[in-house]
Amino acid sequence: MQLKKSLNIVLKIVLPILLFVVTIGFVGKKQDEVLCKKIIINIKNQQGNFFINEADINSLLTNDGNEMVMNLPYENFKLKDLEERVNAHKFIQAAEVYRDLEGNMMVDAVQARPIARIFNPDGADHYISDQGRILPVSDRFTARVMVLSGDFFNAYIEKDMLADDAGKDLFHFIKFIEQDKFWSAQFAQLEVDERGIINIYPQVTKQLIEFGTVYNYSDKLSKLKIFYDKILPDRGWNRYDRVNLQFKEQIICE
Incomplete structure (x- = not known):
């Protein structure tokens, strides 16, 4: 009787955790399958200096047009790799690449001044x-x-x-x-x-x-x-x- 009671307690604790983990994994998988619908670029700190523009950053993201990202699922590429590629540009002081809930790729870049x-x-x-x-x-x-x-x-x-x-x-x-x-x-x-x-x-x-x-x-x-x-x-x-x-x-x- 005591063993059954203990088992019920364990199941009440473990099952919700397992369900939560499975749900998160399922949602994450679904998110990876979302297509990159649009690239939205925001360049800060220009202050009249225009050493880099949206076309330059698009070129960095696509490796000069050799790697497509638009209309492809996010599982096809790593946002961290794209972020590092943008940050490697001499006139980029700092950049962050991420996606929003609508499937847009967001690029926030700070131009070196x-x-x-x-x-x-x-x-x-x-x-x-x-x-x-x-x-x-x-x-x-x-x-x-x-x-x-x-x-x-x-x-x-x-x-x-x-x-x-x-x-x-x-x-x-x-x-x-x-x-x-x-x-x-x-x-x-x-x-x-x-x-x-x-x-x-x-x-x-x-x-x-x-x-x-x-x-x-x-x-x-x-x-x-x-x-x-x-x-x-x-x-x-x-x-x-x-x-x-x-x-x-x-x-x-x-």
Whole structure:
């Protein structure tokens, strides 16, 4: 009697669990048989930069048209593989590929945003993204960003990343300039030698700005602001050829 009672208790517990598992498996199988009805692509973070579009992402999903996904059941391909393929694109910062309840394939992609361009007289130019990644240039679109030059960048182009090791501090300085309305309008080019010494070429005035390293850059920018606000209006905008900010509490004009 006790054994029968125990068996009934076990059956009451186990059977619902088994039924649930079977039901989930059946639903999952049915979901895999659902056809991919439509591909809906959403690209974020473009902000006037159009380095990648819906056609590019469609090409990534279909392997340049060699692999069909439309009107095929989801069991024929893996969404994770498609997601990895989209994420491998240089101008994709992050992407997620999934399906909705109606059978549509959803692609949410975040485009990498360039903040500066590395001018390379011995090879191809590159961009630096707001995440510190090195990006290729595009035949389709040119971003209007500050120009960088100098031997400092050579090693980082090979690594595809500036926000790393000794490049990290310079990246934060470049990002600060890009985000500041005043300085981003003032600076046309940063020339950085292999030691990390910076010369700045302004947009409007003709002075070469000998900036030094990025160490204490906020103090150096404060001195440069004094130069613009007080010295140039009094002495003339093009009187000086050079301004040196490398020495503490000094502005040296030549």
